[in-house]
Amino acid sequence: MGSDSGTNLDRLREELRGPVLAPGEPGYDEARSIYNAMIDRRPAAIARCADVADVRAVLAFAQDAGIELAVRGGGHSGPGLCLIDDGLTLDLSLMGGVRVDPGAGTAQVGGGAELGSIDHAAHTFGLGMPSGIMSTTGVGGLTLGGGHGHLTRKYGLTIDSLLSADVVLADGAFVTASQDDHPDLFWALRGGGGNFGVVTSFTFRLHEVEDVGVGLTVWPIDRIQEVLRWYREFLPSAPEDLNGFFAVLTVPPGPPFPEPIHGQKMCAVVWCYTGDLAEGRLEAVLAVANDPAPPAFHFAAPMPYPALQGMFDEQIPKGLHWYWRGAFFDAISDAAIDVHERYGGALPTELSTMHLYPVDGAAHRVGADDTAWAYRDAMWSGVVAGIDTDPAGADLIRQWCVDYSTDLHPHSMGGSYVNFLGSKEGPERVQSTYRGNYDRLASVKRTYDPENFFRANQNIPPAAG
Ligand SMILES: Cc1cc2nc3c(=O)[nH]c(=O)nc-3n(C[C@H](O)[C@H](O)[C@H](O)COP(=O)(O)OP(=O)(O)OC[C@H]3O[C@@H](n4cnc5c(N)ncnc54)[C@H](O)[C@@H]3O)c2cc1C
Numbered sequence: 390m391g392s393d394s395g396t397n398l399d400r401l402r403e404e405l406r407g408p409v410l411a412p413g414e415p416g417y418d419e420a421r422s423i424y425n426a427m428i429d430r431r432p433a434a435i436a437r438c439a440d441v442a443d444v445r446a447v448l449a450f451a452q453d454a455g456i457e458l459a460v461r462g463g464g465h466s467g468p469g470l471c472l473i474d475d476g477l478t479l480d481l482s483l484m485g486g487v488r489v490d491p492g493a494g495t496a497q498v499g500g501g502a503e504l505g506s507i508d509h510a511a512h513t514f515g516l517g518m519p520s521g522i523m524s525t526t527g528v529g530g531l532t533l534g535g536g537h538g539h540l541t542r543k544y545g546l547t548i549d550s551l552l553s554a555d556v557v558l559a560d561g562a563f564v565t566a567s568q569d570d571h572p573d574l575f576w577a578l579r580g581g582g583g584n585f586g587v588v589t590s591f592t593f594r595l596h597e598v599e600d601v602g603v604g605l606t607v608w609p610i611d612r613i614q615e616v617l618r619w620y621r622e623f624l625p626s627a628p629e630d631l632n633g634f635f636a637v638l639t640v641p642p643g644p645p646f647p648e649p650i651h652g653q654k655m656c657a658v659v660w661c662y663t664g665d666l667a668e669g670r671l672e673a674v675l676a677v678a679n680d681p682a683p684p685a686f687h688f689a690a691p692m693p694y695p696a697l698q699g700m701f702d703e704q705i706p707k708g709l710h711w712y713w714r715g716a717f718f719d720a721i722s723d724a725a726i727d728v729h730e731r732y733g734g735a736l737p738t739e740l741s742t743m744h745l746y747p748v749d750g751a752a753h754r755v756g757a758d759d760t761a762w763a764y765r766d767a768m769w770s771g772v773v774a775g776i777d778t779d780p781a782g783a784d785l786i787r788q789w790c791v792d793y794s795t796d797l798h799p800h801s802m803g804g805s806y807v808n809f810l811g812s813k814e815g816p817e818r819v820q821s822t823y824r825g826n827y828d829r830l831a832s833v834k835r836t837y838d839p840e841n842f843f844r845a846n847q848n849i850p851p852a853a854g
Pocket residue numbers: 424459460461462463464465466467469470471481500501520521522523526527528529530531532533534535536537538582583584586587588589705808809845846847
């Protein structure tokens with residue numbers, strides 16, 4: 390920001406209701422720490438916006454100062470897209486309120502909210518929203534990328550429940566995008582990431598969700614061939630009330646797992662059942678888990694939906710070191726199973742994992758060009774995540790992740806869920822994420838952000854004029 394940056398920031402501070410944090414000031418280091426501890430960047434300032442007026446002031450300030458801007462929702466992006474060295478972070482974390490209208494069955498959600506805030510606010514009315522599998526993930530980044538989780542097969546992607554979004558554009562204009570107003574922008578926001586503006590508020594349709602049946606089945610990793618061959622047939626033909634994401638993992642050293650399997654490499658399915666929870670029903674539905682091979686551990690119980698959403702929060706808290714890569718799959722081929730067997734048996738750390746999230750069911754009932762999310766024909770969205778508590782393991786988890794995802798690539802559909810793209814994967818990977826929707830996205834970008842002001846993201850440059 391140049392030598393007069395102190396004066397500049399003072400001007401910004403005068404305009405904002407929220408605080409502006411600069412290097413060396415109390416709160417700065419906490420504000421620049423994000424979920425993935427592998428990201429260690431030092432922005433010139435972090436502006437915590439309290440309202441839309443603050444957002445507009447920060448955008449105007451960044452434009453005037455010619456400083457690069459990043460937007461922070463929940464700070465969960467793997468490559469740390471919400472922080473740029475020497476840039477300005479527009480931090481939405483103070484704008485995390487949720488207002489549920491139980492009569493209308495909708496929720497208005499601040500652009501900096503965490504998923505758990507929606508789950509909590511909606512649950513008291515017997516309502517819930519399809520989102521991700523961890524309550525600490527930001528609604529902003531997750532929704533703008535698409536959003537999949539335990540309720541995807543039943544209620545679709547998060548974007549399929551989005552009714553409208555309040556957006557501050559690069560030129561400071563404030564618009565509400567919906568099916569009727571700014572429909573092109575609304576289309577692009579549903580999967581196109583943070584390329585088009587700052588979303589200050591989302592309005593979602595909620596769904597009837599109270600208690601859900603939760604299950605976890607784990608099998609020894611040396612049974613992965615039988616388990617995956619069974620899973621690839623069973624899950625797509627199962628009722629949409631049943632979701633089950635597949636994982637390779639190391640069994641954590643504590644309850645509910647019996648001691649003899651602590652620390653063992655396993656494969657697993659995490660179940661979520663939104664059907665009838667009458668006595669014995671969940672157990673009956675999940676009895677199929679015995680089919681491929683005898684489980685090493687099996688658990689099933691009804692629980693409130695927010696409890697399921699928070700189930701992994703303690704196990705993988707903020708502050709771990711992450712490196713991830715994603716891919717879409719329309720099938721799980723025999724050759725892909727061989728790859729999963731090879732790398733699942735060689736997990737580099739106790740927390741490293743691979744997940745296959747189902748994206749079929751209700752998500753398939755939306756057309757490939759109805760929203761920017763271009764993989765309505767994918768059956769699974771996969772992610773390989775190297776995770777470690779120790780920064781010294783960075784090379785190890787990175788190499789395992791790159792090798793695993795490179796070997797899987799020929800058995801994938803080519804692109805990846807935009808929210809599972811890593812850093813510096815290159816423009817071709819962004820294009821392959823959007824397939825036939827890419828050109829329209831670039832053209833919407835030209836209309837709404839012709840100077841590519843919002844480029845701290847998986848960037849879609851404006852189409853040439
Ligand atoms: C532990 C973990 C679990 C996850 N599980 C799931 C899952 O189950 N399902 C799933 O779909 N994804 C999942 N993800 C991926 C997640 O969707 C992405 O990391 C997403 O980018 C997180 O959004 P955020 O707002 O927290 O991130 P941030 O780092 O704050 O932002 C990410 C990107 O979104 C932009 N952005 C964020 N908010 C706004 C806004 N309001 N307006 C404009 N731009 C904005 C930012 O500029 C940035 O480019 C998971 C991630 C982690 C780390």
